Amino acid sequence: MTTIKTVAFVEPSFYGVSFARAAFEQGHEVISIVSSTDNPKKYGYEGIYNDLIVADIRDEESLYQAIIHSPYADRLDALIPATDYASHLTARVAERLGLRGVPYEAALKSRNKDLAREAYAEHDVPSAKFKKVRTFEEAAAAAEEIGYPVVLKPTNAASSQNVYFISNVTELQKAIDIIVEFKVTYLDFQVREEYLIEEYLEGPEFSVELFLGEGEPIFSTVTEKITSPLPYFVEIVHTLPTPSYVDQEQEIVQTAVKALLAIGIKNGPSHVEVKLTGKGPRIIEVNGRPGGDNISSDLLVQAFGINIFEATVNYYLDNPIELHKKHHRAASIAYVIADRDGVFERIEGLEELSQHANVIRSHVNVSAGDTISIARSSDDRLGYLITTGDTPQEAKELAVALVEGLKVIYRHQEAEIAQV
Template identity: 80%
Template sequence: MTTVKTVAFVEPSFYGVSFARVAFEQGHRVIAIVSSKDNPQKYGYEGIYHDLIVADIRDEESLYQAIIQSPYANQLDALIPATDYASHVTAKAAERLGLRGLPYEAALKARNKDLAREAYAEHGVPSARFKKVRTYEEAAAAAEEIGYPIVLKPTNCASSQNVYFINNVNELREAMEIIIAFKVTYMDFKVREEYLIEEYLDGPEFSVELFLREGEPIFSAVTEKITSPLPYFVEIVHTLPTPSYTEQEEDIVRTAVDALAAIGIKNGPSHVEVKLSSTGPRIIEVNGRPGGDNISSDLLVQAFGVEIFEATVNYYLDNPIAIDKRQHRAASIAYVTADRDGIFESIEGLEALSLHDNVVRSHVTVSPGDPVSIPRSSDDRLGYIITKGETPEEAKALAIALVDSLKVIYQQHEAEIA
């Protein structure tokens, strides 16, 4: 029988909703610390918490004060970041409260891509050559030094927001104008006015789902990714376990573990993005939490019977962790995307999905009348299909075939599109 503990989540959203649901279903008292009382409805976690605390989750002092002035002062058993943006402020507050979690410096490096790149370079972890810039002039000089094509990205955002593949100085000038005007991201977190110019890494992309104990993996799995056509980097298919480059899985996992060590993550879950370049695995970025995009909530469960959110809640509570692979199957998720800009009406062909035994579920995230566009960030995806199979090739082929069978229908009166 589970001993009831009090578990606080800082703004469950996106992947973090699964965190809150697991703790709620385990029978714990779940406290959601939110920036607005409207957020449970907005992000989909109504009914899976017991109480709310309102705080400025962008500010560590506000978060700390809100907790110690609440009825749960000195009663929290765990404080868990449930959105990337608040991971570092949550880590700092948890340290002050004497609770288990990521070291603050490690969380700060994971949150800020420039600090992470500096740590990789210092520890000899293969990643991308980079320069931190503030102005177009600095960016142009950095691009010249690194050599086109390059990648331009914010230092502290997520979901491929304003990440650009750039071939020449004209494209760079245009992209810099856009990125400099990009001031605020999700939940009103400020975009830092420093940007990265990075070497473009060739090769296929993967993520490594890991759980560490004192620096060594007690669980690892490699997910294959397919991204949208350049110049954007939106993830549109994930397959677990990877059906490709399996002979290099060990190298990919070891590089991911080395990257975590470089930024100071030794325990708990992580999601590390890697490119298998012509010179071997190179790190894209590190996240000190379970993977999003339904990788943790669905693909790991379907493929291996692994409940990584459950293991993570137990880790934060310092309870025993069970994370062994209970089966060896496969799963894939493929995203529905628009092939042009327009006003969404419907998706044709959804009814046929229920005829397939290996469809786990499908979901549409847009409504009639919503403006849609070709995917420039993860926000632009329209929905998804999750499939399972005995092999990764089977699960992947079905997911892609089913997405390809769908047709996005646009409204005819599109003159209102700005």
């Protein structure tokens, strides 16, 4: 029987909604710390919390004061970040309250890509060459030193926002002109005015879904990713477990663990993105939380029967952790994207998906009349479908084939545009 605890989440949104749901379904008292009382409706977690605390989630002191002046000041059992952007602030407040969690320095490095790259270099973790820059002149010098093609990205954003593949100095100038105007990201967090020029890593992309206990994997699996055509890096297919490069899976996992230890994460869940280059696995980035994009909320559940959010809540509460694989199947998610800019009318072919035994769910993110564009970041994806299969290849091939069979219909345009 579960002992009821009081668990607070800082701004549940996106993957963080699954955190709140896991704790609520375990019977715990769930407190959501939010920047606005509108957020439960906005992010879809109405009915799965017991109380709200309003604070400026972008400010450590505001978070701390809001908690200690709340009815839960002396009886919080866990404080859990439920959005990437507040993860380091949550870690700092948890430390001040004497609660378990990811160490502040580790959360800070995970949140800031330049600090993470510095840690990888210090601990000999296979990564990418990089330079931190502020201006076009610095970026041009860095790109010249590293060698084109390079990648330009913000140091503290997410979801592939303003990440650019750069082939030459002209493209670099255009991208810099855009990125310096990128001031505010999700939940009104400020974008740092420092950017990374990185070596472009050639090779297939994966993520490693991990749960560590004192530096050793309690659970691990590798997810294969397909990304949109260059110059963008939008993830459009995830398949778990990976159907490809299975013979190198252990090397990919070991590299991910090494990266986590380098930034100071020894316990709990993580989602580590990796490129498998001709010289072996190279780290793209580390996230000290379960994977988003329905990887943890759906693919892990369908493939293995694992609820990593429930396990994570138990980790923060210092309860026993259950991550036993209940079955061995596979699951895939494929996203619908537009091939051009326009005004959305509908997606044709969705009705038939519900009749397919191996389609778990489909979802559309946009409404008739919305302006849509080719996918430059995850925000531009139009919808998705999730499939299962007895093997990873089966789940992947079905997801890809079904998405390719859908047609995006543009308003005032009779041509039906098939998704590729």
